[in-house]
Amino acid sequence: MSKTKSKQDKDPSSSSASVTLAELSSLLAEHRNAISADFKSSFEALTTTLDGLNSTVAGHGERIGSLEDNSNEVDRRLQHLENACSTLQQDNVLLKTKLADLEGRSRRQNIRIIGLPESLEGDKPRPVIVRLHRFQVKDLLIREARRRGELFYKEHKIRLYEDYSSDVLKERAEYKSSMAELYKRGYRPALLYPAKLRITLPNGEKTWIRSVLEADKFLQNLNK
Structure with a gap:
């Protein structure tokens, strides 16, 4: 035993190296634990952030869905209003036509x-x-x-x-130039109620013109 003890006393570096490795192992363990705790904390924070983002995205999705529903409802109502407006415009035209006819007849x-x-x-x-x-x-x-x-x-x-009513006078006034040209050519035009042109031809025959376009076409045929 004396020999062994004396040998250890002669080699002090072996005891110092053993202590240093133990300390290093302890330090490494502490670092691992610290890093693990940091990662855990970071992941927890990231998870919380992601959960918040998911909640925000879900809220935005609900709002977008609500906006889409509202937009579809507005489009539906707008289409309904456009159809109603078109119907009212057609009815208004018919009523104005009937009113003008009644006024003219009266x-x-x-x-x-x-x-x-x-x-x-x-x-x-x-x-x-x-x-x-x-x-x-x-x-x-x-x-x-x-x-x-x-x-x-x-x-x-x-x-x-x-x-005559103003509407009838307006219709009859549109024949003014055509009738002047017919008189110039020796024809005998007569404007009958409400705005129908009767043309007496040189041979005594009569022809009826029901629109200004027909009167213009009649004059164009005379030129030919």
């Missing part, structure tokens, strides 16, 4: 007299509307007035016109 047998004084004391003349029972009588009076040329009532010059 005023068809009227005569507008221009030049009659309001009283015999010489007040300023004003137009007077005379309503007859039949439009045929009105037509006879208008033709007779045109045949006579000038008409007087108690020294007041008067003129007789058809009491």
Whole structure:
């Protein structure tokens, strides 16, 4: 035993090396534990962040889905409104057409007299509307007035016109240039109610024109 003890006393480096390895092992273990704890903490924080992101994305998805549903509902309502508006526009056109026709028919047998004084004391003349029972009588009076040329009532010059509505007058005014050209060519055009053109040909035959386009086409054929 004395020999062994003396040998260890002679080699002190072996004891020092053993202590250093143990310390290194302990340090490595501590580092591993610290790194493991750091990784665990980091993963937990990352998991929490990802959970928050997933919750946010899910919330955004719900909002986007709600917006899509609202957008589809708005599109549906807008389509319904467009269809209703289109129907109302068509009804409005029909009603305006019927109203114009009723107004025109109600005023068809009227005569507008221009030049009659309001009283015999010489007040300023004003137009007077005379309503007859039949439009045929009105037509006879208008033709007779045109045949006579000038008409007087108690020294007041008067003129007789058809009491047409504004819509009828607008339609009839569109034939003005066509009728002027027909008169120039020796034809006898007559504009009948509401806006139908009757043309008397040189041979006495009559032809009917129902639109301004037809009148223009008739003139173009004459040029050919």
